[in-house]
Amino acid sequence: MLLHSAGKAISEEAITGTLTAAGIKADTTRVKALVAALADINIDEALKAPVFTAGAAPAAAAPAAAEEEAAPEEEPKEEKKEEEDLQGLGALFG
Numbered sequence: 001m002l003l004h005s006a007g008k009a010i011s012e013e014a015i016t017g018t019l020t021a022a023g024i025k026a027d028t029t030r031v032k033a034l035v036a037a038l039a040d041i042n043i044d045e046a047l048k049a050p051v052f053t054a055g056a057a058p059a060a061a062a063p064a065a066a067e068e069e070a071a072p073e074e075e076p077k078e079e080k081k082e083e084e085d086l087q088g089l090g091a092l093f094g
Contacts (some may be wrong), residue, residue, distance in 0.1 A: 019031075
């Protein structure tokens with residue numbers, strides 16, 4: 001976010017330099033993984049995307065329950081994929 005706000009390219013060198021300036025020893029494996037994960041992300045669009053809060057989740061639960069009854073096999077596959085994606089990004093930050 002800091003590099004993007006400054007108009008800098010998201011690169012291994014830029015991230016390593018930012019972490020080093022903050023007094024953090026950069027883990028090259030994690031830096032490479034972060035750069036690869038962000039390569040196909042449009043950060044401006046991601047920032048504009050709505051953020052779901054805990055208050056919005058119960059309202060969305062009723063339609064989701066109806067969809068589960070219609071296609072119970074498809075839902076777990078998508079959920080598993082999403083969990084794998086989130087675990088990959090979460091591991092970057094320790």
